[in-house]
Amino acid sequence: AAGVIQSPRHLIKEKRETATLKCYPIPRHDTVYWYQQGPGQDPQFLISFYEKMQSDKGSIPDRFSAQQFSDYHSELNMSSLELGDSALYFCASSLTRTTYEQYFGPGTRLTVT
Amino acid sequence: AQTVTQSQPEMSVQEAETVTLSCTYDTSESNYYLFWYKQPPSRQMILVIRQEAYKQQNATENRFSVNFQKAAKSFSLKISDSQLGDTAMYFCAFMIQGGSEKLVFGKGTKLTVNP
Numbered sequence: 001a002a003g004v005i006q007s008p009r010h011l012i013k014e015k016r017e018t019a020t021l022k023c024y025p026i027p028r029h030d031t032v033y034w035y036q037q038g039p040g041q042d043p044q045f046l047i048s049f050y051e052k053m054q055s056d057k058g059s060i061p062d063r064f065s066a067q068q069f070s071d072y073h074s075e076l077n078m079s080s081l082e083l084g085d086s087a088l089y090f091c092a093s094s095l096t097r098t099t100y101e102q103y104f105g106p107g108t109r110l111t112v113t
Numbered sequence: 114a115q116t117v118t119q120s121q122p123e124m125s126v127q128e129a130e131t132v133t134l135s136c137t138y139d140t141s142e143s144n145y146y147l148f149w150y151k152q153p154p155s156r157q158m159i160l161v162i163r164q165e166a167y168k169q170q171n172a173t174e175n176r177f178s179v180n181f182q183k184a185a186k187s188f189s190l191k192i193s194d195s196q197l198g199d200t201a202m203y204f205c206a207f208m209i210q211g212g213s214e215k216l217v218f219g220k221g222t223k224l225t226v227n228p
Contacts (some may be wrong), residue, residue, distance in 0.1 A: 033215065042204055042218035043158070056213030087154055096214055100146050104158035 002026055004105035006091050012111045013081050021076040024033030031055070032074040033102060034066060037092040043090060049074060050096060081112045083098045115140045115226050119219035126195045127227050133180075134190045134222045136205030142154045144210040147181065148180065152221075153201040161203070166210075195226045 025032050031050045035043035047060035049068035060066075064083075064101040067084050068074045078085060088109050092102040116139045126132035138147070149161040164172045164181050172179050176196075180189045192199055205219040 002131055031214065034194060037156075042220050043148075043216070045215040045217070048213055048215060056215055058215065090158060092158075092216075094214070099163075100208060100210065101148075101160055102214075102216060103160065104150075106155075106157055109156075 001040055004091055004093050004103055006089075006105035006108050008077060009106060010084030010109050010111075012113065014113055015081055015083065017081050017112075019078045019081060019110060021078070021089055021091075021110070023074045023076070023093075023105060025072055025074070025091070026103055027074070029093035029095050029103075031094045031096040032072070033092045033094070034060075034074070034076050035092065035104075037088040037090060039087070039109075046076070077109075083112050086110060086112045114171045115142070115207050115217050117205050117217055117219035119203075119222050121207055122221045123220045123223040123225070124219070125227055126192075128195055128197060130195055131191060131193045132195055132224065134192075134203050134205075134224065136188045136190070136219055138188065138205070138207050139184050140186070140207065140209070142209050146210060147179075148206040148208070148216070149177070149179070149190045150204045150206055150218075151199075151201045152204065153198075158204075159193065162190070192224075197226050197228060200224060200226045 027059045033048045034046040038042040046060040053066045066076045091105045094102045147164045151159045202221045206216040
């Protein structure tokens with residue numbers, strides 16, 4: 001069965017640089033979620049999109065933005081990177097209002113030096 | 114705001130034995146879902162089991178089952194016949210039905226299965 005695809009899997013950036021993370025949801029899933037997991041932490045919700053419209057926003061810094069495109073893939077853009085942005089970034093997708101089950105991608109490990 | 118509490122930071126169990134991981138949550142909502150996710154050393158988040166709040170019957174998935182006590186706001190995970198591959202971090206998660214459907218996670222329980 002198809003799974004959520006995230007790219008890149010690993011990313012190393014320097015402080016103040018910009019990063020773009022991509023997510024390709026499971027086909028026919030209508031909702032995409034982004035989570036951030038710091039070292040030794042639980043995943044924290046950042047932002048979600050339902051049918052290409054932003055549906056909810058969590059503790060996402062103003063330096064971060066995201067969108068979902070017409071083909072349902074999503075991108076998380078991160079600017080002016082800080083050391084504290086080093087984390088594992090997950091994308092998850094679901095068929096909302098049907099099963100409510102979120103399926104996670106493998107994550108993108110971002111390291112800011 | 115919804116909160117999820119996992120009071121056992123670490124647990125261990127012998128292979129083939131049974132172990133129960135605890136989770137409590139706090140909410141004023143009546144329609145919600147509860148989940149257990151497994152995160153092995155690969156860091157992949159894997160959905161283990163789901164429970165709808167409106168269902169009285171406890172969910173079961175092969176060796177994994179839950180004890181859902183709605184009044185007590187308790188949602189424990191029982192793993193039977195533990196296997197070495199069950200070694201992982203286990204996260205309990207909560208979702209409001211009809212809201213943004215974001216997941217709120219507990220801090221996790223690190224489970225080690227010993228041979």
